[in-house]
Amino acid sequence: MDLSCFPRICLGHFPTPLEPMAKLTALLGGPRLWIKRDDCTGLASGGNKTRKLEFLMAEAVAAHADIVITQGATQSNHARQTAAAAAKLGMKCLILLEDRTGSTDPNYVDNGNVMLNRLHGATVERRAGGTNMQQEMEIAAERLRSEGARPYVIPGGGSNPVGALGYVNAAFELIEQAASRGLKIDYLVHATGSAGTQAGLVAGLYAANSDIRLLGIGTRAPKEKQEQMVYDLACRTLDHMGMQHKLAPEVVVANCDYVGSGYGIPTSGMVEAVQMLARTEGLLLDPVYSGKGMAGLVDLIRKGYFKPTDNVVFLHTGGSVALFGYPAAFEYE
Numbered sequence: 089m090d091l092s093c094f095p096r097i098c099l100g101h102f103p104t105p106l107e108p109m110a111k112l113t114a115l116l117g118g119p120r121l122w123i124k125r126d127d128c129t130g131l132a133s134g135g136n137k138t139r140k141l142e143f144l145m146a147e148a149v150a151a152h153a154d155i156v157i158t159q160g161a162t163q164s165n166h167a168r169q170t171a172a173a174a175a176k177l178g179m180k181c182l183i184l185l186e187d188r189t190g191s192t193d194p195n196y197v198d199n200g201n202v203m204l205n206r207l208h209g210a211t212v213e214r215r216a217g218g219t220n221m222q223q224e225m226e227i228a229a230e231r232l233r234s235e236g237a238r239p240y241v242i243p244g245g246g247s248n249p250v251g252a253l254g255y256v257n258a259a260f261e262l263i264e265q266a267a268s269r270g271l272k273i274d275y276l277v278h279a280t281g282s283a284g285t286q287a288g289l290v291a292g293l294y295a296a297n298s299d300i301r302l303l304g305i306g307t308r309a310p311k312e313k314q315e316q317m318v319y320d321l322a323c324r325t326l327d328h329m330g331m332q333h334k335l336a337p338e339v340v341v342a343n344c345d346y347v348g349s350g351y352g353i354p355t356s357g358m359v360e361a362v363q364m365l366a367r368t369e370g371l372l373l374d375p376v377y378s379g380k381g382m383a384g385l386v387d388l389i390r391k392g393y394f395k396p397t398d399n400v401v402f403l404h405t406g407g408s409v410a411l412f413g414y415p416a417a418f419e420y421e
């Protein structure tokens with residue numbers, strides 16, 4: 089399967105490295121742990137949204153857009169990468185931030201990703217938690233159109249069939265990387281949120297006929313809802329690719345036991361995982377996604393979910409900039 093027929097703009101550094109985590113493997117007593125460094129995609133400190141934006145921004149350019157609109161939580165990494173991509177392509181950027189956590193910590197409200205949105209020249213507007221954000225974007229787009237602008241609306245997380253192509257490609261990239269070093273990957277584990285990353289990976293692994301087992305660790309929705317979102321988007325992505333498919337619902341697995349009390353709210357497992365990776369591997373996770381994803385992976389390892397000989401790849405989806413929005417969560421000593 090070749091994605092070269094889909095318009096794409098180069099925004100990131102690919103392929104991202106695939107590295108062993110020898111110290112973490114030793115600390116946890118196996119399985120063999122690897123990390124796929126999508127925190128190193130290169131755009132404005134990197135992250136998984138860059139792969140999606142390569143396809144989404146190509147559509148925006150083709151539509152002659154002069155402003156992109158997107159939305160996310162206050163510490164959205166997607167918003168920050170979109171702001172950077174828009175800057176690079178000479179477009180304006182309007183970001184609508186939803187207060188999903190209720191945190192009034194000034195670091196959460198204005199530091200980290202929020203600071204970088206502004207640094208990249210984006211306009212930032214706030215909305216209360218629970219607002220219909222898709223509708224808010226449509227309203228903003230209508231207003232801009234009436235003023236003569238040409239807006240392009242990117243859904244939250246860049247999660248639609250166009251954005252998910254970035255992770256179809258990532259699946260192909262990882263399969264090739266593993267083959268070139270004779271590595272048989274048993275599991276691929278990552279944090280899942282707006283579903284585009286997992287849906288793209290599901291579609292890519294399916295298209296490549298791969299037997300890598302994919303496990304999403306939920307960061308927001310309950311299991312049933314998360315799996316349904318991923319499944320639906322994976323099917324729509326395969327349709328968009330023009331592939332005939334019969335996707336078995338069983339290939340979509342999300343474990344949503346590590347969300348804690350809600351999206352963006354720290355858990356003790358997340359704090360432990362962020363600290364563990366910082367101190368064993370010199371790696372920076374994030375408090376909202378990859379920290380909870382790694383907390384899930386560590387807990388499943390401790391519970392014997394994997395065989396000691398399994399090769400388990402953790403997809404690092406980025407987000408360490410958000411650490412600066414959460415200093416209080418790490419004041420433990």
Ligand SMILES: *Cc1c(COP(=O)(O)O)cnc(C)c1O
Binds near residue numbers: 135245279281284
């Ligand atoms: C957005 C994000 C995710 C989740 O990806 P989705 O495609 O929204 O499921 C995971 N990790 C980080 C750091 C993110 O910013």
